[in-house]
Amino acid sequence: MPNRPYTQRDRSVFIVSDGTGITAENFAYAVLTQFEGLRLFQERIPFVDTEDKARETVLRINDAAARDGHRPIVFSTLVNQEINKIIQEATAMHLDLFQQFVEPLETEFGVKSTHTMGRTHHVVNDEAYKNRIEAINFSLAHDDGQTHKDLAIADVILVGVSRSGKTPTSLYLAMQHGIKAANYPLIPEDFERGSLPTALKLYREKLFGLSIMPERLSEIRNERRPNSKYASLENCRYEVAEAERLMRKEAIRSCNTTTKSIEEIATTIITEFGLNTKAY
Amino acid sequence: MPNRPYTQRDRSVFIVSDGTGITAENFAYAVLTQFEGLRLFQERIPFVDTEDKARETVLRINDAAARDGHRPIVFSTLVNQEINKIIQEATAMHLDLFQQFVEPLETEFGVKSTHTMGRTHHVVNDEAYKNRIEAINFSLAHDDGQTHKDLAIADVILVGVSRSGKTPTSLYLAMQHGIKAANYPLIPEDFERGSLPTALKLYREKLFGLSIMPERLSEIRNERRPNSKYASLENCRYEVAEAERLMRKEAIRSCNTTTKSIEEIATTIITEFGLNTKAY
Known part of the structure; x- marks a missing residue:
């Protein structure tokens, strides 16, 4: 898409999940297609379920930030708080899909969420x-x-x-x-x-x-x-x-x-x- | 799931979209499975793309609120502002998936979103x-x-x-x-x-x-x-x-x-x- 006035090009988008990240990826796609004329490069990083993998992911995000000259966009669905905390340290605009909705729902329902990982697509015996x-x-x-x-x-x-x-x-x-x-x-x-x-x-x-x-x-x-x-x-x-x-x-x-x-x-x-x- | 201490039962959940609502449904599922012991009843209302359909949807949500004795949860992905405004009037806890992310991204990218409807799953010539x-x-x-x-x-x-x-x-x-x-x-x-x-x-x-x-x-x-x-x-x-x-x-x-x-x-x-x- 040439001739668009937008100048902040080559923005990186990361989907970071402790499960497959497929739901988050579809969601990010729905949101990002609302923007035209952006040259986005998107990568899904699934199964980020250890602190080591989280730290590797942060390095990757920070690399992209340095390379692009713009902070990346990170859509995350991380249930584990420790892992989430590590990811949040990356140089990025963080869109935390879970916290944004889980916390208000905890208040609404009057119960705590289970913080169980990747239940959506990990239901083999279900x-x-x-x-x-x-x-x-x-x-x-x-x-x-x-x-x-x-x-x-x-x-x-x-x-x-x-x-x-x-x-x-x-x-x-x-x-x-x-x-x-x-x-x-x-x-x-x-x-x-x-x-x-x-x-x-x-x-x-x-x-x-x-x-x-x-x-x-x-x-x-x-x-x-x-x-x-x-x-x-x-x-x-x-x-x-x-x-x-x-x-x-x-x-x-x-x-x-x-x-x-x-x-x-x-x-x-x-x-x-x-x-x-x-x-x- | 009996024997759970939760008393606010029979909560209704609506997925309201001007497209298929499939992305929103998957997302809602990922979030709601974080809560155990709730008896939720979920309905997806797709193709809400006219003000009339929006008003019908509001009646349905309000009916559920009256029947359940608890306000329903509404996950919405509505691009059209007028339609969104109508839905927001329903007696419900509103989780507006688009606005929550689209607006911050408009600021981040420095461009306005196109507010084009249902681009995700309506891409036949793509x-x-x-x-x-x-x-x-x-x-x-x-x-x-x-x-x-x-x-x-x-x-x-x-x-x-x-x-x-x-x-x-x-x-x-x-x-x-x-x-x-x-x-x-x-x-x-x-x-x-x-x-x-x-x-x-x-x-x-x-x-x-x-x-x-x-x-x-x-x-x-x-x-x-x-x-x-x-x-x-x-x-x-x-x-x-x-x-x-x-x-x-x-x-x-x-x-x-x-x-x-x-x-x-x-x-x-x-x-x-x-x-x-x-x-x-």
């Missing part, structure tokens, strides 16, 4: 974690209509034409949310018959349709199979029109994925099915 | 987003040694015995980080030959091994194929010992996945390969 792994296996086994088996335990069954976004959405729902998501392609045979694949009729309340603009679909398909009938705009128009007609006829809820990211499609589905709640 | 989708397709196509094609463009190739965690890790690396991760099972034929599958020898610098404790492996395999030779502790001990011997012989970097979550395994690999940096 029921929720097991559910996620099971959901990933389920979604993989039920990708692209591979099997009708166990559809009764699916949370959601996505339907749509080839390349409408079913596979990445199913995997995302499983991976991030532990939702068992099967997916079925809608194909010319279904359009000719004018009805859903028989295997799906039992599970109408679990179905969710993904649609897409024919122009975008044609683009995506052309990347895979250039100049094929499959990718032609004419064929894409036909398939999308037929798929949408089928969804209307069968009263299947649906959304258009053309300008949506995987996360947005997943969130739309989760909200539609009332899966956006969680108990601790 | 190169990074396209990379993620490509990486997902790549990792799916290269799951479980399905093909040797295009290994030259893989970022990482995971190897390990069956059920050591290769598939979920590959998909996670692709989905979250846009890393093209192939994976190959190490099987008895490889152990008998005492060397890597030929297809992998060209790409030794991309290999990363996943190992696991035989006892845990046997548990996992028994869930799939109870009482099989495949799942027997004896066989698991043999396979793990042989796989580890092969990794040592071929000087393949590796980690033990027994007590690690997908995120932790992925983070270990990313750090090992120096992929934990990002430029904006």
Whole structure:
């Protein structure tokens, strides 16, 4: 991004965590993309769980400060107070994600936090974690209509034409949310018959349709199979029109994925099915 | 969790966002799991991008406050100031994730933030987003040694015995980080030959091994194929010992996945390969 008036370039950003730092990294990304025209260089330093590693990290941050001529930005999620104290000594602007929220919540709840490290992504024996792994296996086994088996335990069954976004959405729902998501392609045979694949009729309340603009679909398909009938705009128009007609006829809820990211499609589905709640 | 002294039960937590709210949800989870013995009920309210939706959301929060007898906790990431102002009127403890960090960063950078909505998960035309989708397709196509094609463009190739965690890790690396991760099972034929599958020898610098404790492996395999030779502790001990011997012989970097979550395994690999940096 040239021509921007901003002069403080080459700022370093560090994500420092005693766990994976993934949550902090995503959060930092959300905040930093609010600023345009900055040339930022970001590094995630995970598993900073000893005082030695904390001191190494401080050296790295101070090096960057000296090199850049500007103090780095440090987003940290450190539960251990001793380690946190060491990191805070680095020459940097410190954005301490935990302290900023944990302390007010301690007051609000009237209880002390456990200061347990990296609980978010370290939950191997946890029921929720097991559910996620099971959901990933389920979604993989039920990708692209591979099997009708166990559809009764699916949370959601996505339907749509080839390349409408079913596979990445199913995997995302499983991976991030532990939702068992099967997916079925809608194909010319279904359009000719004018009805859903028989295997799906039992599970109408679990179905969710993904649609897409024919122009975008044609683009995506052309990347895979250039100049094929499959990718032609004419064929894409036909398939999308037929798929949408089928969804209307069968009263299947649906959304258009053309300008949506995987996360947005997943969130739309989760909200539609009332899966956006969680108990601790 | 009974027998805990905490009396303020049934607290509602709302994640309010003009985007998907996924980043905020993960963040809230990381913070709230620091508190034990609380019965929290959490709801994510995404796409709050009009004043009408903001007013509906306020009603929902106020309802919960009246029902619980305690003010709810609201984690919000709202870029639009008008919408934010409406939400702030709800009866709640407000944890405004954006303002809390965006404003200090405006001062630090000496530039105003763009206040652009939901940029994190709404990047359909973005190169990074396209990379993620490509990486997902790549990792799916290269799951479980399905093909040797295009290994030259893989970022990482995971190897390990069956059920050591290769598939979920590959998909996670692709989905979250846009890393093209192939994976190959190490099987008895490889152990008998005492060397890597030929297809992998060209790409030794991309290999990363996943190992696991035989006892845990046997548990996992028994869930799939109870009482099989495949799942027997004896066989698991043999396979793990042989796989580890092969990794040592071929000087393949590796980690033990027994007590690690997908995120932790992925983070270990990313750090090992120096992929934990990002430029904006």
